[in-house]
Amino acid sequence: MSINRIAFYHLETLLWIDRLGTFSAAAERLNTTQPAVSARMRELEQRLGTALFRRDGRTMSLTPAGRKLVRDCAPLLRDMERALLGSGGFAEASGVVRIGAGEIAAASCLPPFVAALKEEMPGVGLEIEIDLTANLIQQLLTGRTDMAFAAGPVAHPALMSRPIGKVALVWLASPAVAAAFGAGDEAPPVPVWSLASHSPIHGRMRDAIDASRIAPRSLNLCNNARMMIDIALADGGVGIFPEPMVRGEVSRGALVELAGMPPPAPVEFHVAMRVADTEPVLVRIFEQAARLRIAPGLEG
Known part of the structure; x- marks a missing residue:
């Protein structure tokens, strides 16, 4: 066993492989290449004189010796990092x-x-x-x-x-569109904008829309909140918007809150x-x- 030839980067690489599950993920985290990571692990195995990985086709897992090394070295490397930070903060x-x-x-x-x-x-x-x-x-x-x-x-x-x-999520539109929306049956349907279905807040928006007087055919989806805001500013319809993203537009009157709409649950x-x-x-x-x-x- 050539302990004196084992470097910090050998052990650091091993720990990142264990944390992330693959050589490629560890290489990306360490800003290096997968061949470099593979070479480090070969060197570590040679210098320890034991296999650290079990290879099964295209998959790879730690051996008992590899798992023990990870368990034993993780706190040592963490303490070393803290010690180095302690010298300069x-x-x-x-x-x-x-x-x-x-x-x-x-x-x-x-x-x-x-x-x-x-x-x-x-x-x-x-x-x-x-x-x-x-x-x-x-x-x-x-x-x-x-x-x-x-x-x-x-x-x-x-x-x-x-x-x-x-x-908070709020119903907003430009002043002109808000006036048309308030006219109800006397005006053509107003387009309604919501974040797309893969957004985590889409469900809240959909619940609020379902509880409103809006016809389902009026609903349009967008996966970008900023784009939705720009559409509303261009008189393109009403929408449910994240309040922090529209404070400026609301404060200067470019967008106004729609009265009488069911409040969406905050996120x-x-x-x-x-x-x-x-x-x-x-x-x-x-x-x-x-x-x-x-x-x-x-x-x-």
Whole structure:
């Protein structure tokens, strides 16, 4: 056994393979290639003199020796990372953290959070991706992102999450369309816009629409809230919108609330990360994110 030839990156790579399940996912997380990850594991097996992986066709799993090494080394590497951070604090932290967020969560709380995070950890690079909640959770589970701000609840045994507040949904239209909508049967049907069915808040919108006087044939779907807002501003119809995203338009009178419509239930948002991620920087960012509180808006 050549312990003196085992490097930190060998063990770090092994832990990421265990956390994410595949060599390719570990390679993406470590900003390297799958052949490089495979080479590191071959070197580690050669220097330990034991097999760490069991290969079965195209699949691969840890051997008992590999599982024991992961269990024994995980706390040692975590303590080493904490010790290194302790010498300079989080101001000296480095690396890249990938954050995923839904469009609504991003508009509600992400900009000030990111600004504060960069002030505390200027050396940490951030990669932010805006996507649907379903995609965000999948990317989190596969290690493509480290943290996600998503519509909740977030329920998965591999993830931990914290609620960060609720976002109100409001019926809005341009003043001209709102007047036509209020005319009822005396005016042509007004187009109605809702987020698409794969959005986690589509159900709330659909319930509110079903409880209203709107004909089902008037309903149109869009997977982008900002596009829906722009359509409403262009007199293209009425819609149910996330209140934080339309405060400016409402305050200047470009959009007005529709009277007499059933109020949609607010949407609760959560921040989530993998349970297995114990890196001090990620834990610190998650703790900071968990303290966020989205203003309830018109529902408050």
